[in-house]
Amino acid sequence: MAASTYLLLVAFLALLTxxxxxxxxxxxxxxxxxxxxSPVNVNGFVCKDxxxxxxxxxxxxxxxxxxRDTTKSKVGxxxxxxNVMQLPGLNTLGISLARIxxxxxxxxxxxxxxxxxxxxxxxxxxxxxxxxxxxxxxNTNKLFSKVLNKGDVFVFP
Ligand SMILES: *[C@@H]1O[C@H](CO)[C@@H](O)[C@H](O)[C@H]1NC(C)=O
Numbered sequence: 001m002a003a004s005t006y007l008l009l010v011a012f013l014a015l016l017t018x019x020x021x022x023x024x025x026x027x028x029x030x031x032x033x034x035x036x037x038s039p040v041n042v043n044g045f046v047c048k049d050x051x052x053x054x055x056x057x058x059x060x061x062x063x064x065x066x067x068r069d070t071t072k073s074k075v076g077x078x079x080x081x082x083n084v085m086q087l088p089g090l091n092t093l094g095i096s097l098a099r100i101x102x103x104x105x106x107x108x109x110x111x112x113x114x115x116x117x118x119x120x121x122x123x124x125x126x127x128x129x130x131x132x133x134x135x136x137x138x139n140t141n142k143l144f145s146k147v148l149n150k151g152d153v154f155v156f157p
Contacts, residue, residue, distance in 0.1 A: 033057040034084050034091035045084065045091050058089035068101040076106020102127065118156040122148045131156045 033053045034045035048057070060082060068078040083096040090096060100108055102125070110132075120129065130145025148154055 031058075031089060032092040034088035036088065045088075047091070048088070053089075058087070060087045062086070062099075064097075064099045068099070070101050070103035070106055073103070073106070075109055076103035077101065077108050079108070113156065119153065120148075120156070121153045122150050124150055126150075129154050129156075 029047070029050070031050075031053070032045075032047035033050075035048040036045060038046045040046045062080070062082055064080065064082070068080055070076055070078045078101045080099040080101075081096065082090075082098065084090045102108075127148045128145065129148055130143055133140075133142045133144070136142055146152075146154055
């Protein structure tokens with residue numbers, strides 16, 4: 001084999017091997033409804049026996065259409081969470097939902113979302129939202145903020 005052909009082959013192989021083909025493994029089961037009464041301790045909830053799962057495990061009459069009372073809150077907001085504690089069918093799915101009601105000038109104090117992304121929409125009123133970066137190349141913390149109106153959407157990476 002000529003040296004140039006050999007070099008070309010090596011370069012081609014290097015190109016091939018540098019292309020990683022990776023993905024998350026497919027889930028092993030369609031769902032893992034939380035068994036909150038299991039004595040087994042794991043990071044999360046173990047799965048309820050799939051044969052005993054029913055539609056109620058995926059349902060919550062949460063009345064999210066109803067406004068919440070914001071008068072008792074010191075920060076002027078009331079968060080209604082729908083996570084695995086309220087809806088066992090959410091176990092392992094990596095998704096949850098919240099309704100937040102704000103009093104005029106109310107707020108949701110600064111907080112973090114380790115390894116989680118939030119997307120938000122405004123159903124009524126106007127909301128000032130934003131997030132601050134923590135890992136800018138120039139060691140600064142940059143604020144990304146917007147004033148949202150009814151129907152607007154904002155994502156918090
Ligand atoms: C949130 O609203 C609900 C329903 O209006 C009320 O029962 C609850 O006390 C409120 N929570 C706070 C922290 O104000």
